Amino acid sequence: MNLLEYERFYDKVGRLNGWDFSKVKSISEGVKWDFYTEVTKRCKNTDVLLDIGTGGGENILKIAGSLLFLVGIDLSNGMMETALSNLRKSNLLNVRFCQMSSDDLQFPTGFFDVISCCHAPFYSIEVAKVLRSGGLFLTQQVSEADKLNVKEAFGRGQSFGEIDGALKEKYIRELIEVGFSDVKSFDYDAMDYYQRPEDLIFLLKHTPIIPNFGQEKKDFEILNDFIKNNQTEKGIRTNSKRFLIIAKK
16 A cells, blocks of 8 residues: 555544454463553643644543643544544543654654654654653554465565564664654563454455455455464464564653
8 A cells, every 4th residue: 555545544444443342352472561551650630742643632531630731643634533422422632633743743842741653653852852851652553464474365465575673773773763762672572362254354454464455356255265274272373473662762
C-alpha cells in the first residue's frame, strides 16, 4: 500500500470500529510488555502526553488518570470520529483529540513531557521539536517478521520480503541524529493462537497485514489451507513480532 491507500484503509476501519479488537478470541505466549503500561510506568501525574497515531483513542482514555493532560492525534477522519465519540462517552476532562499529521506537529516547541506512538509512523525531527529537554519518547512498532507464516502463505503482505530489523535500526539512527542521547530498544516474538477462523478473518480484514484481503476469491482458498496447516490444540498459530524503543531527549 502507498500512503494514500493506507489513509483510506484507516478511515474505513475507524468508522467501523476504531481499533476495538475486544471481541476477537485469541491467546498469546511470549509477550514481554504492554506498551501503554510501559508508558504510564514512566509518567508522573504532572506530565503532559502526546499520543501519535492514537486511532480510536481507547488506549489513552484508559491511562488518563495517570497524567495531568493528554492529547491524541491521528490523520484519519474515521479514527478521529471514533476517538471523539469515545471521549464524549468517557466524560474525561483532561483528554483532547485532534486530526493532525505526524510529519507536521502543530504544537509549541518543547510542550510535551512524554510522547508515545504505537503502531503508527512518526518523524524523529518532529518528535524532538515538541518534546521538552529531558522528556521521554516511547514507540512500539511492528517488525518485518510479524505474521510471517501468514504472509508466506499468501506470498504478499506488509513488509513481506524486507530485512527483519531494518525499520528498528532506521528509527534508532534517526532519533540519535536529531539529538536523543539515550536510546534503548527491546524485542519480542510472541506466538498467537486465534481460537476461530472468524477471529483470524477479522484480523486480516481490519489490519493491513495482507493488503486488500478478501477481494480475490483465492484469498479464502489460501486462508482455508493456512488454517489446516497451522491448526493446533491452542488455536490457529501465527506470530506477533514487536520492537520497543525508549529514547530520552
